[in-house]
Amino acid sequence: MSDHEEKKKFGIKDIARIANVSIATVDRVLNNRKDVSDSTREKIKQIIKENNYQPNLYARSLSVKNNLSFAVLIPRTSLETGYWQLCLDGINKGISEFSSFGIVIEVFLFDQEQEDTFLDATEKILSKKFNAVIIAPIFIEETKIFVQECRSRNIHTIFINSDIPGYSSMGYIGPDLYSTGKLAGNLTSYLVKDSSKVLILNVAKGLENYKYLNTKIDGYKNYLNAMGKSYLMKVKDIPFNNYDEIEPELLRLNFEIEPDIVFVTNSRVSVVAKFFYEHQELNKPYIIGFDFLSANVDYLSKGYVDFLICQRPDKQGYMALNHLYRYFLLKEGSIEFKSMPIDILTKENYAFYEN
Structure with a gap:
């Protein structure tokens, strides 16, 4: 033999x-x-x-079939941003792969501007028997209450996209948000000289639910302050999603601040680029933003976005499911998490990049 x-x-x-x-x-x-x-x-x-x-995974999967199930609780995508679609793509890849082992995976979507849709989704999850829940913690206080209820029912939880330290029983899979801010600060230090005007811009409806953006801003400011840069930095909110509402706010801020560089803290960087594309009578500042979305890449290719920082939302969703699979089916009790890679895209290299 x-x-x-x-x-x-x-x-x-x-x-x-x-x-x-x-x-x-x-x-x-x-x-x-x-x-x-x-x-x-x-x-x-x-x-x-x-x-x-x-181990014989097929035999083991037969023993857990109809007995091992995971829930996924994330925002639904919208016309304004496709970020969560990328995350859902990664989750769907995981569903296709891990369902073959008899694991049931169900996705629950909520509107990130409507708290009641999140609460409705959590009630549906708690009405069933899940072993674990993957959560994007947009509504912080409501997520804390939900996680505590999961804990009381012996349901494991794992966070993606942003973290609430100390609450999830299985940790957090996503980027180190503070480091993404520092990276944007590093890029800024190369783009503009001392005494430049910096506009840090939060663009989204329901910004009270985006507290994690403050972590990026802290990383950005602290990096530049540590370098001794004497930038005039202003943080401004535009609490809208519709471009027709955003445009006049950008026009007002442009005349008020006349920024040399704009740091957009989320994936809405395309609306800022669109504004300067449509107002070519204005001096375009350097623009830094987040995520490999088609609208963002379009303006990157045209030279209206200078840098895109990518956080791999597709990988976050897939890796969260992979972790649950390894923990429950392979019985790997302790898995150390590493923060997601942070990628930098420019006009020169975006064509070779894939989420």
Whole structure:
């Protein structure tokens, strides 16, 4: 018999024989259950490692079929921004991949401008029996209450896109928001000289639900202050989504501040670029914003956006599902998270980039 065939046949019975324990003990270790001494647990893990034992995922999936289910709670996409569609694309990829193991995955969408739609979605989730919920915590206080209720029902939670430290039982998958702000600050320091006028712009309806943008702003300001840059920095909110409402606000701010550079803290950078594209009588400032959306890329290609900072929302959704799969099905009890990569796109390299 070949070495390959030997390894292929190596199973739980062999582990139990070598470790001189029962099959039930091996099963408890494989499923990360209690009632096994530390020394025995380590011995079994070492045998598994030395023999490159791989569990029969198909057999295991049969045992969890109709018994292991995950919920996903994220905003629905809108005409104004396709950011959440990218996240949903990654989640759908995960659904296609992990459903084959018998895991049921259900997506619940809410309107990020309407708190009641979030509450309705949480009620639907709690009316069913889910093992874990992936959450985009837009409504902070409501998310805290929901997570506490999940905890009381032994439902695990994991956050994507932004974090509420200390609340999710399984952590956060997404960019380090403070570092994205620092990166924007770094780019700014190369683009404009000292004493330049900097407009930090939040553009979105319902900005009270975007507290995480403050983390980006803190990173941006602190980076530039640490460099000793004497910029005149102004933070302004435009609490609208419709361009017809945004345009007069941008016109007013442009005459009020006359910025040398505009840092848009979210994915709405295309509306700022559109404004200067349509008002070519004005001096266009440098413009930095976020996310690989078609409208943003269009203005990047035209030279009206100078830098796009990309946070990989598609990868966030997929990786969250992958983590739940590894935790519940593969029984990998402890997985260290790394923040998502932060990519910089320019007119010169965007054509070679894929989410």
